[in-house]
Amino acid sequence: SQTIHQWPATLVQPVGSPLSLECTVEGTSNPNLYWYRQAAGRGLQLLFYSVGIGQISSEVPQNLSASRPQDRQFILSSKKLLLSDSGFYLCAWSPAGNTIYFGEGSWLTVV
């Protein structure tokens, strides 16, 4: 069966510091991969999605970037964090054209 791993689960970072959140999927090949952000009182917001290695689409202009160095690995990064980057970040995957499955999420607090 397929599983998705996301880490770290919790992160407290100072303003201006870099960020790296990692996600890997097991038990499948060539999945679509996604990064979402969930802010309090708001719906899930799609940040990036990828349909293959090196193929990244951005949905929202922002301080963040994503990379897909391997088929089942997806990384969310920032060079300099802002206070507004705080939130709950979710990695997700789907077989092409099918249901999205989410990871457990990473809580980011920028102080």
Next chain:
Amino acid sequence: EDQVTQSPEALRLQEGESSSLNCSYTVSGLRGLFWYRQDPGKGPEFLFTLYSAGEEKEKERLKATLTKKESFLHITAPKPEDSATYLCAVLPLRGAGSYQLTFGKGTKLSVIP
């Protein structure tokens, strides 16, 4: 622009008191409508996918239905462990090759023993 509105924002039920959650949507052609359950501090857990009006799906005490404008999540005789936030999302027909869901803000369900 695709829109998903869920109501109510919060719902408190006594254990055993059945009710329904609503998800109204506006999308230029629906490829699928999805229901998820989210527990505090965790990622959403997939429940159902509905593809066409009139379709129904069931899982334990939950039953999801779909019309051309809305979906309902019916909860029959809920138990305290059904307490969670329930999220609805739609996938439009456009966007081939990706999977760009639009989510509602969710309904927070509390089931009181």
